Amino acid sequence: MKAQIAVIPGDGIGPEVVEQALLALDKVGERFGHEFTYKTALAGGCAIDAAGTPLPQETLEICKASDAVLLGAIGGWKWDSLPGDQRPERGLLGLRAGLALFANLRPAVLFEELADACPLRPELVAGGLDLVVVRELTGGIYFGERGRKDTPTGRAAFDVELYSEGEVRRIAEVAFSLAMKRRKRLTSVDKANVLESSRLWREVVTDVAKGYPEVALSHLYVDNAAMQLVSSPKQFDVIVTNNMFGDILSDEASIITGSIGMLPSASLAQGNFGLYEPVHGSAPDIAGQDKANPMAAILSIAMMLRYTFGLGSEADAVEAAVQSVLRKGFRTGDIHRGEASLTLVGTREAGQLIAGEI
Numbered sequence: 058m059k060a061q062i063a064v065i066p067g068d069g070i071g072p073e074v075v076e077q078a079l080l081a082l083d084k085v086g087e088r089f090g091h092e093f094t095y096k097t098a099l100a101g102g103c104a105i106d107a108a109g110t111p112l113p114q115e116t117l118e119i120c121k122a123s124d125a126v127l128l129g130a131i132g133g134w135k136w137d138s139l140p141g142d143q144r145p146e147r148g149l150l151g152l153r154a155g156l157a158l159f160a161n162l163r164p165a166v167l168f169e170e171l172a173d174a175c176p177l178r179p180e181l182v183a184g185g186l187d188l189v190v191v192r193e194l195t196g197g198i199y200f201g202e203r204g205r206k207d208t209p210t211g212r213a214a215f216d217v218e219l220y221s222e223g224e225v226r227r228i229a230e231v232a233f234s235l236a237m238k239r240r241k242r243l244t245s246v247d248k249a250n251v252l253e254s255s256r257l258w259r260e261v262v263t264d265v266a267k268g269y270p271e272v273a274l275s276h277l278y279v280d281n282a283a284m285q286l287v288s289s290p291k292q293f294d295v296i297v298t299n300n301m302f303g304d305i306l307s308d309e310a311s312i313i314t315g316s317i318g319m320l321p322s323a324s325l326a327q328g329n330f331g332l333y334e335p336v337h338g339s340a341p342d343i344a345g346q347d348k349a350n351p352m353a354a355i356l357s358i359a360m361m362l363r364y365t366f367g368l369g370s371e372a373d374a375v376e377a378a379v380q381s382v383l384r385k386g387f388r389t390g391d392i393h394r395g396e397a398s399l400t401l402v403g404t405r406e407a408g409q410l411i412a413g414e415i
């Protein structure tokens with residue numbers, strides 16, 4: 058297979074972790090006989106410095122002309138005093154909107170080797186954890202009508218949660234197809250006991266389920282889902298929910314895995330196109346020191362192989378390589394707690410070890 062990937066290293070530790078992610082992808086190409094070519098593009102603080110805008114038009118065009126996008130991280134202290142609409146993070150929002158990325162996939166995987174880093178009691182996560190939150194990314198209350206008005210009891214403000222059937226249907230389709238590739242269990246999270254938008258959400262998800270008879274669908278109210286995630290997390294396989302509930306639940310799910318340096322993500326558009334990035338930011342406190350954990354970026358490559366390119370065995374090989382390096386006792390600083398039996402490694406060494414395992 059031949060594919061072109063738009064690479065946006067970004068700021069801070071972004072370029073450091075992206076370098077290791079591409080090393081892993083090159084290894085996959087070598088071992089499985091695929092040809093990946095890269096087109097580097099600017100976004101974030103470095104784009105502000107070079108081009109005066111966090112998202113140059115050229116970057117959007119490079120992304121659109123590519124099969125997938127790999128992003129490191131953007132932002133940093135240097136640009137913190139800029140007004141909101143000129144900040145590096147605007148580049149990220151512009152990419153999501155410009156590339157119509159409507160489905161955000163955030164896996165929360167607890168590798169058995171890192172069980173100590175999980176804040177939950179060991180018996181709750183025995184044998185490891187593996188779930189994915191599918192969050193609707195371009196609709197709902199974050200994009201609905203908002204405003205202020207005066208009332209007899211003082212100023213009032215409102216934000217409207219609005220979902221169309223089509224928006225719910227397309228995110229549900231993503232979640233069901235994902236469940237089909239996994240353990241075939243899907244939990245749809247809403248607040249249908251109170252919200253009309255959630256009642257429509259539930260009706261549409263139930264309707265989409267007819268096309269996926271093998272997937273066991275259940276519905277949970279969001280308050281219950283938040284409790285179940287920490288009291289009984291192993292019951293979950295795929296969770297699908299709206300923009301705001303997904304924002305909150307995906308962060309809750311991610312802390313179970315112990316370190317932000319381990320968390321990949323995918324944002325998908327219609328078709329197979331997607332933007333892949335570690336969940337973490339640019340970590341200016343450790344940038345340029347060879348201290349960043351590159352595993353989140355490398356695991357993002359595994360997601361790209363699986364979801365954009367449909368290369369399941371190649372994705373498995375990348376994930377197995379990460380796990381093997383952990384099993385052999387190598388740890389970057391964020392997942393090393395001074396244990397004498399474990400070997401502390403830097404970004405580059407971790408990347409080379411993982412590439413070696415592939």
Ligand code: NAD
Nearest residue numbers: 130131132133317318337338339340341342343349350391
């Ligand atoms: P952050 O994720 O950059 O860092 C939080 C903490 O986690 C820091 O102590 C950092 O050292 C540590 N950390 C993060 N990634 C790590 C890794 N791979 N290995 C080891 N340690 C890691 O979040 P922040 O400090 O809130 O934000 C820093 C900058 O990043 C800000 O400008 C913020 O706006 C931006 N940001 C960007 C993205 C993105 O590009 N998607 C996401 C979040 C934050």
